[in-house]
Amino acid sequence: MQFVKKDILDMASLSVEEISLILDTADRMKEISERPVKKVPTLRGRTIVLFFYEASTRTRTSFDIAAKRLSADSISISASTSSMVKGETLIDTARNIEAMNADVIVMRHSSSGAPHMLAKRLKASVINAGDGTHAHPSQALLDMMTVRENKGTLRDLRIAIIGDISHSRVARSDIAGFTKMGADVVLAGPPTMIPRGIETLGVSVVHNIDNAIHGADVIMMLRIQKERQKGFLFSTEREYARVFGLSKERLRKHAKDDVLIMHPGPVNRGVEISPDVADGPYSVILDQVTNGVAVRMALLYLVSGGVRNASSD
């Protein structure tokens, strides 16, 4: 099967076949990062622009490493240094990047839909690296890769996603991806942090974390985004940890023996997850980071028209 999408904007617009192809490709890409010489010439001479309007270390670094491991040239542009301060519109800036013969624009933006707007107007490929509260498809794909790697399949698994669903583009993309691949998704969190009517997306909602954990194959804890909340959604961090935090005790009481603990990072240790759980035997949090590079290599490769077997390069 050949990949024909120009852009990767959200999970909703990817088919089951496309997702499977991405995950298969990512599995092969992962091998490259395990070699002493972690580099293949696949995208040599391609220009990849990392265009980040929101601060990001891990996602930007992950894409940057992914581009370099495929021998592409990667160029970082951040909001603070960009012409935005001179009053240029987003689309003008993007057209300028394209005019420099950029092949792929990886974009993070605080406005939901910004990458979609660019994708429609540009011939260059656009990969959404997180837009507002809307989508973060590469994160969902690395989550799915990590689960599939450990469980062999995504079908019929019970995935519990716990925390601030309302503000989380990770949750939105995970819901779209995991349900599409046949998993059952259950959400838990404070009522103020779960959007009304989200059950229409084919998920179930509980307000008690213990119920969500019960029988779950995967527990995905979300980050409490302190900088977005300004304190009014929950009284204190300590209170949040007591009611919705994942502790060793809670895990021992309610979780399955082979549960996977995941977190998109950065972790607030002692708030949404206790340190002994984050670093414990069920945690695959660092595997998620490792797989993030592989997924991003796959995405860069596939939108660039890659069809050859990457690992044979």
Added chain:
Amino acid sequence: MQFVKKDILDMASLSVEEISLILDTADRMKEISERPVKKVPTLRGRTIVLFFYEASTRTRTSFDIAAKRLSADSISISASTSSMVKGETLIDTARNIEAMNADVIVMRHSSSGAPHMLAKRLKASVINAGDGTHAHPSQALLDMMTVRENKGTLRDLRIAIIGDISHSRVARSDIAGFTKMGADVVLAGPPTMIPRGIETLGVSVVHNIDNAIHGADVIMMLRIQKERQKGFLFSTEREYARVFGLSKERLRKHAKDDVLIMHPGPVNRGVEISPDVADGPYSVILDQVTNGVAVRMALLYLVSGGVRNASSD
């Protein structure tokens, strides 16, 4: 002809032959950016330092991409991260860069003449990427390349440059370059924005934009630099647009059928140029951006002693 200049500091110091060689080389470099594998090994192992004391996205990115397409190693240093905060002088910082065996230093600085001072004291090549209100030679060269590409020649063309001439290093370099190559340059703008006595540079001045446009082969609109003007030169942006902005109507009434519309960017849409003109059929604004990479590849190549036919690499 071999290129023997160590530095590219301004248009005044380049001969007609040198300018022609740069433009010819840029034409060949442009082909490289149109290939799937946009990279040649020409400057492999060379160290190019991008040393920017003023914020810049497009110029810095353009040089960065140019360096990478020639396989050079490019290193970015910006004022905010530099030792300047520790009180080191500019020349000391530059000598340090040179001591790391840098081959080319590309420099932007808010003080006119800063790159010339460095060039005199360093053995490394210095390319001026914009100094104060003085010069921006790579911009003038990409403008000349874009005009030549469309008109076949620069000789005897009528080039109208419109806007804030006084604060514009782009205008200064364009005037020097286009007149040297035999074009006729006419300037228009508010009297407060045109330096007295500029006619001695061999240009003509009108204060009515319609007169400037009339018969022009090229209309170069300058950016109203809001951050430099603090509002006292013109009453409002709307007023500026009405009197000196380039609208579709003004274009239809006064311009030649094959006129080229240019702008160094970033564009203030609706101020110095209306959106339908900026995006219209006469606009070559994005070609300027594309050619910017080609011109900068040519400059990096030529100051590095390049004499081989670059496109044959």
Added chain:
Amino acid sequence: MQFVKKDILDMASLSVEEISLILDTADRMKEISERPVKKVPTLRGRTIVLFFYEASTRTRTSFDIAAKRLSADSISISASTSSMVKGETLIDTARNIEAMNADVIVMRHSSSGAPHMLAKRLKASVINAGDGTHAHPSQALLDMMTVRENKGTLRDLRIAIIGDISHSRVARSDIAGFTKMGADVVLAGPPTMIPRGIETLGVSVVHNIDNAIHGADVIMMLRIQKERQKGFLFSTEREYARVFGLSKERLRKHAKDDVLIMHPGPVNRGVEISPDVADGPYSVILDQVTNGVAVRMALLYLVSGGVRNASSD
């Protein structure tokens, strides 16, 4: 001899044999930077992360150039863009970098001991690029390389280190390195700037700069770190220059004919050193910068398990 250290944390933990191997390797690496094609494929496909929690131009740039000359992929992360603003701990951030299969983490941090903490917990190599007031081993090694290059040996040389010893990680690493290699180190500076009991490290202390200079083979002037001192240690810069600054006159009166003048940079001209001395015939300040790249190439090469003769690549 094979190099078996995973990390380079400070001079104290390096043996005489290891230091000699580093300096020998750096001598060979230096040749690479003197070629037109300043690049060898030695570390192709290795991922080197430059993780700087303190502003730095010269050290970061030096490591970046070193990595690129060895064909490694280098990724810069600075504090301002890092997840630290999201409340992630240092060790979590570092584990994430490691999970992306980074081979070497080069780290600068304002807290003494931060790189040691990382080194203990990570499988990736850690190179300390300056931690608090503790250590700056690559600076000491480049100082030693520069002296050895000029004097043929380090043994029995008299090295005078002058200035603010208390706040200087450079001084600490130089003391450890030079004394280990058999040199005699004498310190001079205002009493408030010399830690009590430092003689136990095997150095001598004088409070008169003329006495320190007398008979010295090397005079290492330290930077007066204005940003750290807040003015209370010395009355004025002019007063400091008069009492502890290195002037041409003082040099002529007291120094040996073949003395070397060194400074870690950035230089405060006219404060700790007069301009004519900094740029004079005894100064090897820019050689230190050149050798810095060579030393960092050697360190990256050696911690990456390099055993082949680098210059034969």
